[in-house]
Amino acid sequence: MTARRQAARLVVLSVAAYGYGYWAAGSRPFTAGADAFVAVAFAPVAVLGARAWMATPATARTGNASRPAMTVGRDRFLLVVVAALVVLEVGTYVAGVGHARHDFPTVSSIYDELARWRTLKAAFFAAWLALGYGLFRS
Amino acid sequence: MTRLVVLCLWGAAVVALLLAELASVRSGRRVAGVGELLTRLTASRFRLAVVFVGWMWLGWHFFAR
Numbered sequence: 453m454t455a456r457r458q459a460a461r462l463v464v465l466s467v468a469a470y471g472y473g474y475w476a477a478g479s480r481p482f483t484a485g486a487d488a489f490v491a492v493a494f495a496p497v498a499v500l501g502a503r504a505w506m507a508t509p510a511t512a513r514t515g516n517a518s519r520p521a522m523t524v525g526r527d528r529f530l531l532v533v534v535a536a537l538v539v540l541e542v543g544t545y546v547a548g549v550g551h552a553r554h555d556f557p558t559v560s561s562i563y564d565e566l567a568r569w570r571t572l573k574a575a576f577f578a579a580w581l582a583l584g585y586g587l588f589r590s
Numbered sequence: 591m592t593r594l595v596v597l598c599l600w601g602a603a604v605v606a607l608l609l610a611e612l613a614s615v616r617s618g619r620r621v622a623g624v625g626e627l628l629t630r631l632t633a634s635r636f637r638l639a640v641v642f643v644g645w646m647w648l649g650w651h652f653f654a655r
Binding site: 476481482486487489490493494497498501504505508509510527529530533534536537540544554555556557559560562563567573576577580583584586587588 | 592593596597599600603606607609610613614621622623624625626627628631632633634635636638639641642645646648649650651652653654655
């Protein structure tokens with residue numbers, strides 16, 4: 453596939469994901485409609501996941517010719533950042549149990565505040581779809 | 591005040607994640623970026639299945655529930 457076709461495909465997929473996300477963002481959580489929007493979004497990613505499953509070895513690949521396995525030494529910064537994110541999420545969750553959630557916002561509570569804007573919620577939905585696409589296209 | 595500090599910590603963590611990705615790009619992917627991490631997370635069928643369930647849960651948690 454040429455670079456131009458790849459770019460065009462990316463634009464079409466992005467617009468479709470955002471459009472669907474905007475549609476889905478109009479649904480109210482805890483309703484059958486919201487459940488349906490999410491369930492329908494599972495389908496194309498499940499197909500990708502099944503294809504990736506077929507193409508993936510049963511045991512983990514530990515490295516490849518172009519790049520060896522991740523190591524604590526070389527990839528320290530990324531690993532520290534990911535660990536910090538996990539500690540922050542767990543720490544704020546535990547600290548906010550009870551009535552202190554406002555003072556100790558977690559990812560979920562920050563999202564809840566941002567998702568009041570439909571355009572932002574649509575962007576989050578599209579990002580979630582993009583994550584699924586990126587994770588499972590083999 | 592506590593809220594502001596925690597929000598700043600979240601902001602700093604997100605910026606650090608972006609910097610890690612930028613460092614990866616600038617090093618010609620010799621240093622791992624987010625994409626590399628995700629590739630490693632799905633490097634076997636078991637991990638792939640776990641990540642898929644995690645991805646589904648993420649969507650359900652944020653958009654349906």
